[in-house]
Amino acid sequence: MSEKETTRTEISELGEFGLIDLLTKNISIKNKSTIKGVGDDTAVIEKDKEKYSLVTTDLLIEGVHFDMIYTPLKHLGYKAAIVNFSDIVAMNGNPQQLIVGLSASNRFSVEALEEIYSGIYVACEKYGVDLVGGDTTSSPSGLFFGVTAVGEVAKDKIAYRSTAKSGDLICVSGDLGGAYMGLLILEREKKVFQENPDIQPDLDGNDYVIGRQLKPEARLDIIKKLEDAKILPTAMIDISDGLASEILHICKSSDVGCALYEEKLPIDATTSGAANEFGLDPTTAAMNGGEDYELLFTISQSDYEKIKNISNISVIGHITDKSEGSNLISTSGHAVEIKAQGWDALRKE
């Protein structure tokens, strides 16, 4: 009786961001308390005279975002919380509350759900967040999370995607591409295991990148370091879909271009090693691999002296005029237009 359609456009034709643009193009804001709706890491809502409230929801779907074959339940709970904390942090905010919606099929026991929750609690404890609610329900098959984090930020400290200016320096925390290489290794060992369950997975030497995939962190430490150094990012986003995708979000939202320098990209030796093993360019892993949950942000050039000695932050390029486009300057000096080929849960289907 439903699902009657005259034309049919496949979701994969649009991809996640095209679909979101289409579905949200007619939004009109009615409440004074709504400061920022769709289009940044979180929604921004008026809180009090000094602060904004930040709210964000992420879905994690078995078979799309995680594979139970190689994801320990406790890690899964931890990650479900962290990816939401990371969105709050990307607004330069502090996560404070978490609401967990969890739908599980009867394949999962009570003990399994307790294990997932134990990971959620570890994340909450570590980040000073309160678990304040949720919804728990059955599912016809598989495991599904709908997790919401609430946080706050001082009004004069909020970092949007849309406020980068030409000349700003582009910075990134930590290192990139590791989570993606961890995923490739886990997928490889899954195949080996499925073909011959007697063979134990060979994860030797890859602890770092596997940890990056299974147990990411939100970089609350970085925004605290920036605050201590009195550096206010001019724009910020977290890297969930790959550096290429995220810098293009900043450029599009801010109506600017960028120049990133390949030689400046922070890539861990383990990540490079694993990439080489897979015949992949480590730069590709860094640019298009997702789920590192590092922070990508821009700062005023005048803050360079303050930032250059902060550990775990790399200056990787600068914002340009829009007319110059968005380019990666390769180690050999060629400018290559940046395209988002990253993790896109809707195109990958």
Next chain:
Amino acid sequence: MSEKETTRTEISELGEFGLIDLLTKNISIKNKSTIKGVGDDTAVIEKDKEKYSLVTTDLLIEGVHFDMIYTPLKHLGYKAAIVNFSDIVAMNGNPQQLIVGLSASNRFSVEALEEIYSGIYVACEKYGVDLVGGDTTSSPSGLFFGVTAVGEVAKDKIAYRSTAKSGDLICVSGDLGGAYMGLLILEREKKVFQENPDIQPDLDGNDYVIGRQLKPEARLDIIKKLEDAKILPTAMIDISDGLASEILHICKSSDVGCALYEEKLPIDATTSGAANEFGLDPTTAAMNGGEDYELLFTISQSDYEKIKNISNISVIGHITDKSEGSNLISTSGHAVEIKAQGWDALRKE
């Protein structure tokens, strides 16, 4: 490599509320801004001097909460928004923002998602709510919603579940059991249709109860009427799982008992008629049928004169001392202990 367990307890052994109790029993609150965590219709977070912020998440899962065979896509979007607005209203609050997480398999086209969103927008428009964000992703099969609503309430107006007092009058808005009868009729016609697709569904005369199932409303009108009449509910909850389940939540949270009067239960003639057709006691539909999204609330006896002439509100009983238990006084005068046999998405599996 994961899911290794020594003992295995089935989720269905605990049910939704037993499971939530177990998973949340060790919560400790760390943030001053967290006013109320798990255990009410929404989480309650400090906003400013006068107001609290309210946040709630509900999951809607295809095959558990809705069936695409008889659920129009637009209605589905509308309902996904409404069930969350209803939670905000049940705290005596105003919904203001909505965040929609939507996961759809490639069975769903872009046009189908647009139709779902059109229902979400109608709900937002009607209730003065802004759609401020979301997450859209693929799913291996089926359609999942993880929807979050944000609202606010004046601190001196908030209505918890836990503050009903012995002697308070128990009130309910609208009428009960209709959504459940609508569901039974839709399920019956689905079976007929599946056995013989040439037979058109026979929904004649049942528009009202089918509408109750497919297009519920959040009773924002009722809390406005109460405010206009200067009545502050002493406790409130929305009826998503059936009157029996909800009154027991109030009694447990408030550490009181109750007496409900069968003859006072508001049941529409269409609901009674449909119940009779199915050989069901209409009282059973009212007590244990879910998804009416009416408000169940308690008021001080001294407010009786103010409430008795407000339309769409019925006084159905009173709060008693805990020692008297929770009872339904039947039309014949017998006291029957109330048990929650209602809609429970985890036991029904």
